[in-house]
Amino acid sequence: MRPIGNLDRTLASLMRLGYRARRRWLRRGVWSSKHPRRLYKYRAVEPGNQQSVDELRDMVVESLLWMSSPEGFNDPADLQATWVIEGSAAELRTRISVLVKELEPALSFKKRERKVLDLMEKPREQLLRGVQVAYTEQRRTFGVCCFARDPRNVLMWSHYANRHEGMCLQYEFARDVPVLARALHVDYLEEAAFQPINWVHAKNMRDAIADTLTRKHKRWEYEGEHRILLDGQAGTYLPVRPEALSGLILGCHATEAVRGTISNLLSEREARGLAPVKLWQAHMDGQTRIHIRAASTAG
Numbered sequence: 001m002r003p004i005g006n007l008d009r010t011l012a013s014l015m016r017l018g019y020r021a022r023r024r025w026l027r028r029g030v031w032s033s034k035h036p037r038r039l040y041k042y043r044a045v046e047p048g049n050q051q052s053v054d055e056l057r058d059m060v061v062e063s064l065l066w067m068s069s070p071e072g073f074n075d076p077a078d079l080q081a082t083w084v085i086e087g088s089a090a091e092l093r094t095r096i097s098v099l100v101k102e103l104e105p106a107l108s109f110k111k112r113e114r115k116v117l118d119l120m121e122k123p124r125e126q127l128l129r130g131v132q133v134a135y136t137e138q139r140r141t142f143g144v145c146c147f148a149r150d151p152r153n154v155l156m157w158s159h160y161a162n163r164h165e166g167m168c169l170q171y172e173f174a175r176d177v178p179v180l181a182r183a184l185h186v187d188y189l190e191e192a193a194f195q196p197i198n199w200v201h202a203k204n205m206r207d208a209i210a211d212t213l214t215r216k217h218k219r220w221e222y223e224g225e226h227r228i229l230l231d232g233q234a235g236t237y238l239p240v241r242p243e244a245l246s247g248l249i250l251g252c253h254a255t256e257a258v259r260g261t262i263s264n265l266l267s268e269r270e271a272r273g274l275a276p277v278k279l280w281q282a283h284m285d286g287q288t289r290i291h292i293r294a295a296s297t298a299g
Contacts, residue, residue, distance in 0.1 A: 033149070036173065038170055044160070044162035060266070061269050075216075083128060143228075143231075166254070167248055182228045183226040186223075250262070
């Protein structure tokens, strides 16, 4: 995980407080819909599929979070950004100068000016194609880990936990603030809010991608999503403190095979001397509302 300066130092110092003192500090000024006390990951569990079991072991036993590439998102519109190049020649020259200096800092002033002039002479349509290619390529390398903030969402159980046969992992913010504070809330916007990005006036590409990946159409608002974004980390693991995983919630229709798989993983975790994890059971009432109660055993 790349350092982010003063924020990292602040979060690290917060972790030196005792757990209860840390919770009190967070309760006073941090916990909100943007930074909830707990975050959740809905998961399908396929006991007969070794890859599925191994992926779950990574989270439960190895204390790892998988950073996916945005290319694997289930909504293609989640990736889209329309770029334009609009502005005066002077504004365009300033933007190109900044870009050349960022990409080739070792160039002499004279060579850098020559490079800027060469790019200025290209048609804007050609520059725009280059911007779009750069956006697509860099976006592909972003590592993304998605969470939800509500473990009682019927649609989330249906869509992401194999129709209530899977499970939901519960992570507690206060137990690993440096990692979980990076989970940015997603804004859900109407169609009209998705305006083209003017490259001439835009932030750098990294920030523009991060902005794109924390906005979704209003129709996805039920997900209540939060995302950890790490540039260049797609296809890698992000370690999280073992104690941050504070609970596992079994789906309403979890089978005995699913329960047995989870029980085995919890036994592996216990054998390593890791912090205990509470086991919960989801139940659905006659009005399709989810209730969560303590479960005494996975089997």
